Amino acid sequence: MGRRHGATQSKSVPRFRLGENSQFETIKPDQLTKMRREKHAPGGLSRALYEEFRARIADGTFAVGGSLPSTRALAAERGLSRATVSLVYEQLAADGFIETRGGAVSRVAAGAAPGDTARAPARDAAGALAPDQFAGRLSALGTRVEGMTLQDTEPVASGDTDFIYGPLAGRDFPTLAWLRALRAVERQRMPRLAYEDPRGNLELRKALQTHLSQTRGLSCSTEQLMIVNGSQQALDLCARLLLDPGDPVVVENPGYRMAHHVFESYGADLQCIDVDEHGLRTGELDPVRVAQMVYVTPTHQFPLGSFLPIGRRRELLAWAADRRAWVVEDDYDSEYRYSVRPEATLLSLDTHGCVIHVGTFSKTLSPQLRLGYMVVPDRLVDTFAAAKRLADRHAATGIQRALALLLEDGSYDRHVRRMRRLQHARQRALIEALQEQLAGRVEVQGVASGLHLVVWFPALPSMAELALVKEASRLGVRVYPVSPLYRRSGQQAERPRPAGLIMGYALLEREAIFDGVRRLSEALRRLEASVGQGRGAHWQAPDQGGLLTQPPC
Numbered sequence: 379m380g381r382r383h384g385a386t387q388s389k390s391v392p393r394f395r396l397g398e399n400s401q402f403e404t405i406k407p408d409q410l411t412k413m414r415r416e417k418h419a420p421g422g423l424s425r426a427l428y429e430e431f432r433a434r435i436a437d438g439t440f441a442v443g444g445s446l447p448s449t450r451a452l453a454a455e456r457g458l459s460r461a462t463v464s465l466v467y468e469q470l471a472a473d474g475f476i477e478t479r480g481g482a483v484s485r486v487a488a489g490a491a492p493g494d495t496a497r498a499p500a501r502d503a504a505g506a507l508a509p510d511q512f513a514g515r516l517s518a519l520g521t522r523v524e525g526m527t528l529q530d531t532e533p534v535a536s537g538d539t540d541f542i543y544g545p546l547a548g549r550d551f552p553t554l555a556w557l558r559a560l561r562a563v564e565r566q567r568m569p570r571l572a573y574e575d576p577r578g579n580l581e582l583r584k585a586l587q588t589h590l591s592q593t594r595g596l597s598c599s600t601e602q603l604m605i606v607n608g609s610q611q612a613l614d615l616c617a618r619l620l621l622d623p624g625d626p627v628v629v630e631n632p633g634y635r636m637a638h639h640v641f642e643s644y645g646a647d648l649q650c651i652d653v654d655e656h657g658l659r660t661g662e663l664d665p666v667r668v669a670q671m672v673y674v675t676p677t678h679q680f681p682l683g684s685f686l687p688i689g690r691r692r693e694l695l696a697w698a699a700d701r702r703a704w705v706v707e708d709d710y711d712s713e714y715r716y717s718v719r720p721e722a723t724l725l726s727l728d729t730h731g732c733v734i735h736v737g738t739f740s741k742t743l744s745p746q747l748r749l750g751y752m753v754v755p756d757r758l759v760d761t762f763a764a765a766k767r768l769a770d771r772h773a774a775t776g777i778q779r780a781l782a783l784l785l786e787d788g789s790y791d792r793h794v795r796r797m798r799r800l801q802h803a804r805q806r807a808l809i810e811a812l813q814e815q816l817a818g819r820v821e822v823q824g825v826a827s828g829l830h831l832v833v834w835f836p837a838l839p840s841m842a843e844l845a846l847v848k849e850a851s852r853l854g855v856r857v858y859p860v861s862p863l864y865r866r867s868g869q870q871a872e873r874p875r876p877a878g879l880i881m882g883y884a885l886l887e888r889e890a891i892f893d894g895v896r897r898l899s900e901a902l903r904r905l906e907a908s909v910g911q912g913r914g915a916h917w918q919a920p921d922q923g924g925l926l927t928q929p930p931c
């Protein structure tokens with residue numbers, strides 16, 4: 379929208395009456411200067427004029443029902459083109475601030491001013507609602523979510539070595555294959571851009587069905603497969619459709635907090651069962667008489683890394699069938715088994731139709747793609763499809779089709795094999811570095827698979843984790859404590875534990891791993907020296923330590 383050029387001199391213009399008490403002020407020279415400056419702001423003069431009208435309607439200068447000057451008169455007064463003023467009026471009318479009826483004079487619309495509605499809350503001079511004035515209530519779910527503290531991690535100083543678990547290295551992403559697949563999808567442009575099946579793109583579900591059968595021995599129909607926005611959405615759908623507030627849900631302790639949080643947000647009553655070197659202690663399940671769901675990571679227990687043996691798997695399934703509890707099997711990183719191929723899933727052992735199997739591409743491709751999948755029992759297929767449709771219709775189609783191509787032409791399998799080699803080499807480097815720098819002072823857990831190790835410091839109590847993490851951070855190395863992943867269960871006293879760290883290696887190459895472990899070893903030496911000097915008595919529990927001391931998972 380333009381303005382007429384040359385209208386720079388001071389103007390004395392007629393006043394325009396707008397309703398009984400208000401009037402349109404004469405433009406003063408300094409206002410014209412300001413407006414000229416505003417010409418260069420986004421939206422320029424027309425935006426300034428629009429905002430001016432809104433503000434004056436809000437503060438009552440222009441009363442409801444009052445007439446506005448004609449576009450011609452206002453254009454002359456402001457030195458603007460009539461087209462500019464007409465556009466501003468059209469915008470005000472479209473937004474409901476004024477009414478313009480076919481050639482008749484324009485008026486301030488009923489309800490345009492904040493005070494014009496019966497229960498209008500307080501607003502500031504610009505018409506904005508004061509944040510504490512809005513008394514709308516949250517739902518019970520909203521209130522629970524409001525009360526939760528979902529941890530994020532602090533940004534890492536550049537140059538720091540970060541043993542974070544969760545992110546993958548950008549350089550490991552199969553960029554060329556992915557771009558090739560995206561281009562191929564683009565070339566096969568669809569004649570109709572319609573909503574798809576909420577369970578996801580059929581080509582992808584077919585390709586995934588074959589892939590899961592070959593790599594996980596899973597047999598399921600394409601109807602049972604649903605593509606979701608990361609496994610987090612699968613967990614959210616399970617909670618939404620299978621849990622009522624107060625329902626008992628059995629979880630591993632320690633365990634994956636993002637799962638625990640989502641169940642708690644729906645009001646679940648979490649029943650924690652301890653984990654040992656063979657995964658969930660199924661022998662402790664018996665006293666749990668009622669359960670609506672059990673959430674487990676049987677192929678690679680998160681975070682301790684154990685594999686649930688067949689005997690315990692059978693025990694778990696029998697217990698769940700007896701309680702009529704759903705079993706959510708989170709198979710988040712089975713691609714990274716370094717010694718033997720992953721064994722049978724709970725889903726393939728299930729004879730009752732109670733297992734919901736969840737997987738993700740966050741560990742092999744990128745967590746930013748938000749691509750995961752779930753295999754649901756036949757009985758739940760339609761319900762989950764309907765809930766997915768209600769949540770977001772379906773996952774993004776182009777990305778699903780690109781992934782289908784990667785699965786079909788073998789590039790995904792090649793990429794996974796390469797990633798497994800890379801990650802295994804990084805894991806070996808970490809173990810070597812720990813042996814070199816910290817031999818005899820640490821115990822390592824979870825070497826069979828995954829993208830992280832749990833490193834225990836038997837000589838340090840768990841209360842010392844925070845101090846170790848902070849000392850390491852001072853020396854430029856980021857490590858993450860394991861304690862926040864343990865839940866305190868009821869009145870039960872916690873078993874004493876040594877300090878432990880979750881050390882992810884997916885971002886780091888050999889040299890950085892060795893350098894990081896050297897610094898960690900120095901941090902431990904300094905900490906032990908300070909304990910020797912009597913400064914260790916004031917350990918701070920990790921969950922009181924803020925972002926730095928929270929694992930990102």
Ligand SMILES: Cc1ncc(COP(=O)(O)O)c(C=O)c1O
Pocket residue numbers: 544607608609610611634675680708710737738739740745749750931
């Ligand atoms: C136990 C577990 N499950 C699932 C995931 C992946 O979540 P998503 O697929 O939502 O990215 C992770 C990621 O860290 C995890 O640790």
